[in-house]
Amino acid sequence: MMMNCVIESKITSDDLRMIDWVADGDIKLRPRTYQQSDAAVLKASSNLFARKFDQTVDGEILLVLERHLAKQAVTGVDGSRAVPVIAPLPFTLKGTAA
DSSP: OGGGSTTGGGOOOOOOEEEOEEEETTEEEEEOOOOGGGHHHHHHOOOSEEEOOOHHHHTHHHHHHHHHHHHHHHHOOOTTTOOOOOOOOSSOOTTSOO
16 A cells, blocks of 8 residues: 555665574575674664574673663664654645644
8 A cells, every 4th residue: 555655655675674694504594693793783783673683592692782772762863873754744644634
């Protein structure tokens, strides 16, 4: 439905998910488990989600990312990476005020 309206050109097919696919024996590809050594890349990414984490492999990465998100919540999001605010729709939806 969204692709059939006037804002269709502003819609992207990016799911904002960070996944690093790696070869694994008989299985063609599997997601690599992120570890603390990946923290800088994950924090610098504009993706909102990442796959995959395993606390039994490296639980510290989860703490590092939680501290990073908490710091952003207190100090404000880095403006250079922030998702732009969506402008008002250029049309009125049926049953809503202009």
